[in-house]
Amino acid sequence: MATTVTRIEKLVGKRLRRKEDPRLITGTATYVEDIKRPGMQHAVIVRSPHGAANIKGIDTTKAAALPGVSAIFTGKDITHVGSVVCGADLPGLRKPVHHILAQDRVYFVGHPVAVVVASDRYIAADAADLVEVDYDVTQAVTDPEKALAPGAPAVHPEWPDNTAFLYHQTGGDIDKAFADADVIIKQRITSQRLVPNAMETRGVVAEWLQADRALTLFTSTQIPHLARTILAGQLGIDENRFRLIAPEVGGGFGSKLNVYAEEALMGFITMKINKPVKWIESRRENFQVTIQGRGHVDYFELAAKRDGTMLGLRLKLIQDLGAYHQLLTPAIPTLSVLMMPGLYNFRNIDADVVGVFTNCVPTDAYRGAGRPEATHGIERMVDLLAAELNMDPAAIRFKNFVQPDQFPFPTATGLNYDSGDYGATLQKAMDMIGYDDLRKQQAAARAAGRLMGIGISTYGELCAFGPSPATPAGGWESATVRIEPTGKVTVHTGTSPHGQGQETSFAQIAADELGVPMDDIIVLHGDTAIIPYGIGTFGSRNTAVGGPALYYALQDIKEKVKKFGKMLLDAEEVTFENGVCRDPKTGKEITIQTIAGAAYRAMKLPPDTDPGLVATKFWEPSNFAFPFGAHIIVSEVDRDTGEIAIKRYVAVDDIGNQLNPLLVDGQLHGGAAQGLGQALWEQAVYDDNGQLITGEFMDYCMPRARMMPWIESSHTVTPSPVNPLGVKGVGEAGTIGSTPAMVNSVIDALSTLGVRHIDMPLTNEKIWNLVNGAKA
Amino acid sequence: MIANAFDYTAPQSLDEALTLIGNGAKPLSGGMSLIPMMKLRLASPEHLVDLGRLKELSYIREQDGELHIGAAITYYELESSTLLLGKCPLIAETATHIGDIQVRNMGTLGGSVAHADPAADYPATLQALEAKIVLRSATGARTLSTKDFFLDTFTTALEPGEIVAEIIVPIEPGLTGTSYQKFRQPASGFAMVGIAARIRQQAGTLSLIRIGVTGLSGSSYRATNVEAALEGKQPTEENIRAASALVGDGVDASADLHASADYRQHLATIYTAKAIRAALSRSA
């Protein structure tokens, strides 16, 4: 008789600890800094101390004379190396040629001017100090609005208006919307520049093997394959002889979704000196020369009916681009335009974007990339409208939400929201926090002279990039599954996780599909010599694009497993479940491990079947995925000091199905911390000469554990129809939802003093001035 | 972020250290201020002499009715000393406001005093305690009051060849109440303002009040006008507020990205009152 198979517990959906953690918490993971090669040299880069200057001369004689110095290169040595690549394109986009070392002028503090190579890092640092650069300092401009003003210093002399591009997008009938409006709300809203501050700074080790004409380059990146393609082009070498490895990567947040001058520079150096070379970015350099995020000045105009119905939104968006374009710099504000309607039902928008050059390091994708700015804008505007109409901010949101029966919902900006129930998340958050009661408490607090605020943000985002037409390098992802002869499983993913936890969640998927233990699976990534081409990690895409690629590869390999099972059991049909092929007629069974052995020994093969068990899948989604949620923050402002206390933080996020809720919590909590960082503390401040005043942790306020509130987190689950896993993506959601909830809360607290809007960060002094000013 | 080359000596005795320092070497204690400055190449000493390992500078003892603290005592040792917690709790409490655990394990009282950072915490506390600072060189020793020792921003009465060797603080009778209250600069955690208060009451009036201030201006100081306004008075809320408002009188308040002069002055007022109230609640 047939034996009963015990049903193995499914792992997808379980809170499992991360497989990658043991090596991280025991300090045995290998980061770029840990890599040592025989004969390795060390590079230190000489950088511009000025925001804008002409280079009159460079004298390297003293530096070259220092014992241990093996080479020094300046701009004239690298003219044949391709310049830094911008992968984004817009009509009429002006692209400055950004050489990997400055030519005759520098245009931001930190601009690489020369590189010193020596037998150790200390000698290289000493020698870098001895390089004498003669600068003729010119006027800089660091504020994007000042840069647009007539007569401003030109960041690039060939474009005196400092305008890199103008971009216009319109949808519906904006003029009619404003003509029909009873109320029009106008507000200037800024989203300050932020420093991504990955825990690991950037770093590169490059090694050229002349005999093979082969380059190996270790770099701390989120996009190993794209980086290889781009760098191969810059260096003029064959992509197939170029192995790029992203070893352990200690965070990126978008700052490593890029290909930087230093990566090509190290490739150039090793090819020149025929020795391996290492460059590790200092924290100071990381502040100054790794991309920054945000950098918006936005002018919003919202048209609405007196009953609170929103009709249309106009936006003039001034994007501070910095001095040149990194990989995606000009594309980021276009994402803000896409998300400007938020979760609301109006279908008329009009957006004018100006991309502005300033003498600052470029902005580019930073956790959320364009969507936090848009969400902050619309969520502030909704609150301003509610205040104007004396409506409850929750009520006005319910009134305007896209309704569940409207999905898929085509927006005025050309997106197609996949699925959702926006009212459900807000209602759940309100129930959790006891909203009605809270408003009563607030009334009592106000009567007692206390400044208590309740802030709501109902955010949506587009992520899981994405269909290929919408993603510059291709919007698909790859996965390979190898079942080894013993039945152990090796998964290759083209994504490049660096903290997101896919070594665990992808193993969960494979374990469920193949019926093998988690421990029998390893997930590899980040090495172009091993992994088939992939796009990488950004835009909350690993699980939602890389996950389905893996899922479909697993389906293919299961088919093949079944063919072998059928042959080995001599059956007409077999089932495959929990790692066992079974003939339903006879009840005979054979395990995947036995099948794997047979597939490789290949003594006998099923018809039209090759030996081995390997499957590769490239998969592209048909659309983005659109997570959403509601965050509510209760705060209280101290009248005496302007301090803000977060009393409660409730977050209800809908990210579709959850593979591993523990990982989801981690992403949401970290995201919320970063979002609160922007709301309350962080800011990259430049002076008029282009010096970054908040260029170290003494002045740049990173959120610390002790500054974090307890987050009461919950979920609704609306599976995405876009992919077979029903997942939406969670990497950026927390960052996007938290910021406006915090700001709305504080403004609500101060609303009794007549405060309508405050720009971030909400520093204590800013708040104290408002309280104080109101008193006077 | 790489220091210039330098020599390093871990001396076996205080005498050896003082000889080297007399010859121009620079003292190193916890390194929590000096090493970052060297890494940024803001300081490039040629020779460091490590005082942090000297047993002769590492003690807390009671002697002749006072507490003597060796310069190399770390913040962690201060905050966890039962002797201090019992007999001069303000000095233990202050350590808990400093940096993070790593910094408190390394940083020393002597280093903080010698460094005289205008936003450091201990200067305020030592001012309020009327501490004495013992300086030593290869040729002798002298003892200064805090007023005579802390001169200006990063500037003290230390002469070349001299080190801070010891800090002497009073044993507080049980009646004394003390408190250190600090408003942190959000990024660095240093004091935007820090106020140390020390108070004794007698028959409903304040028989002693000492206020030490840090962070507000270029140097720590004792707010004698606040003290004068309250000494001999009843500690009513009204009196406390009125006196606290005097804390920054005539003081040239610092201004930076994190706080304007006005805001700092205001915080100093608020935190002075806060420190006084807390000290009062702890005085019998």
Ligand SMILES: Cc1cc2nc3c(=O)[nH]c(=O)nc-3n(C[C@H](O)[C@H](O)[C@H](O)COP(=O)(O)OP(=O)(O)OC[C@H]3O[C@@H](n4cnc5c(N)ncnc54)[C@H](O)[C@@H]3O)c2cc1C
């Ligand atoms: C992350 C961080 C956070 C911090 N937060 C705070 C804070 O919140 N509050 C605060 O008050 N401080 C803070 N500090 C500074 C810390 O307290 C330092 O430890 C202190 O300023 C110097 O003490 P040190 O023992 O480390 O001295 P070192 O750094 O070794 O020396 C500092 C200076 O004093 C000189 N020196 C050292 N010892 C002697 C001596 N015995 N005699 C004469 N000269 C000497 C040195 O030559 C040097 O010039 C922080 C530091 C860090 C790194």
